[in-house]
Amino acid sequence: MTNQEIAHILYNISEYLAMEDVPFKPRAYEKAAINIEALEESVSDIYKKQGFKGLEKISAVGKGIAYKIEEYIKTGKIKEYEALKKKTPVKLDELSAVEGVGPKSILKLYKELKIKTVKDMERAVKNKKIENIEGFGPKSQENILMAINFLQKSGGRFPLGYILYDIRRIEERIKKLRGAKKILLTGSIRRMKETIGDADLLVSVANKKAAEEIMDYFINMPEVAHIYSHGTTRSSIKLKNHLDFDLRVVPEKSFGAAAQYFTGSKDHNIELRKIAIKKGLKLNEYGIFRGKTPQGRGRQIVGRTEEEIYKILGLKNIEPEMRENTGEIEASQKNRLPKIIGYNDLCGDLQMHTTWSDGQNSIEEMAKKAMQMGLEYIAITDHVRGSFNHNVSGKELLNQGKEIDKTNKKFKNFKILKGGEVDILNDGRLFMKDDVLKKLDIVGASVHSNFKMSKQQMTERIIRAMKNPNVDILFHPTGRLIQMRPAYELDIEKIIRAAKETKTVLELNSYFNRLDLKDEYVRMAKNAGVKISIDSDAHSVSHFQYLELGIAQARRGWLEKKDVINAWPVDKMLKMLK
């Protein structure tokens, strides 16, 4: 019984209630679902330890929802939910994934046409049944068809590193247009979430004509596959790579407010609005307003910059990566925000591969590129393992050491460290003998086989490896590949405790589809006093660019420079290793 399961049911109840136009309850269920999904501890553990009272302590969960969770834990069912499903037996998840179709439409289509699934919906569209229903028309019908087609083509979200660089190129082009004043990517891209659902670009302009020209350019770009909407302040398109892309145009006096608003997250913004209301102010995407004017908006007090917005609300500016309503607002009010690590703060990179194992470039090529990236040191960590072809043996490791010594002589103010990524065997022993590992500067250990162990076995396996005095870093600790492979079963709290006890560093792997540890685990590690290394895991010189994604993830986990060992000079970094 996972938190995701429970959250999922609460989301669905929220949708069912919204169908019937029940006031306020949908949002209450939705909030509870969001909080439960983000919870570190499992809800069933909370119930086991603290009972009903424990459930009530979960934020946004009161008596009503707590009873339902209790019922689900005890019986595996929630009567009210079963009744809702029976009353409107539709595949909610499927249908609400269709863009533009919400609870009201789902209910109407079920009542009128008995549509229960996306397949039913597709059939109805093709037979032109939907356009005859009151409130729908030919346009709605066509839009639903488009949305269904997209749904079938793509999974919805994209790993950030998969589209970020393309989006930035479009941003650069729009930046150069006449009439574009300020420009900013907002939304989940600015918050640097590990995956994003769409892109949001914000542009400020001096006048209406400039706005029209920019909108015109946007909807006519060669990358555009479809135009959803085209207005003077907002246009919405789909790119040929299937990514949805919104452009918003605002006057300069509202740029800061719009930047704040569209960066989100939604929950962060709701909290800010509440603070505004308490102060007798109104916050929206055009600024902060006081009083009422005939137009209804009141008089704008601020809006030009984000800093002003936060300041008026009594807050220190909050970095975009932290705006998730997970304590940052309170920390800001109390002036206790950490000074999180910056994008130029790394001095070194402690995991990468060369042609000695499965990398594309030589040691020297990797070193030169790292220097260009502004780094002062790197560790070469080729695979030390038995199960694949691309790896180095103990003897080769020692030979590689000689090449590193030779290469090091070519550089001033740059250091190549000797390392290895050694496989953790099924029982927690390492693939390489200790007397070889002892000679390396940096040893990272990682799991590359037998992912489907039980949670307990896997946890013990990894903890045993961390207890090895030669293991400095646990590489990609949970083994997930975003949208490809889930993390192996792991008791992350135990792993973090063991890391603290054994002085093992946990890696935050920056590779775009790893980003392992994920942000909430990063924060747990920090709070436990465990050190982190942010590594590229580069298999070619082009992969160093992903360090940015790892730093972003670290920022989302509130890490400071002092928490990240490769943000330290090389001597200090080496001293703290085992």
Add this chain to the structure above:
DNA sequence: GCCGTTTTCGGCCCGACTGTTTTCAGTCG
């Protein structure tokens, strides 16, 4: 259904765009 440094009752974030209407409902972010 949840919540409380105005409150245990009475509030609950807010605006743009579309498609359907002829003043608005639904959806989205």
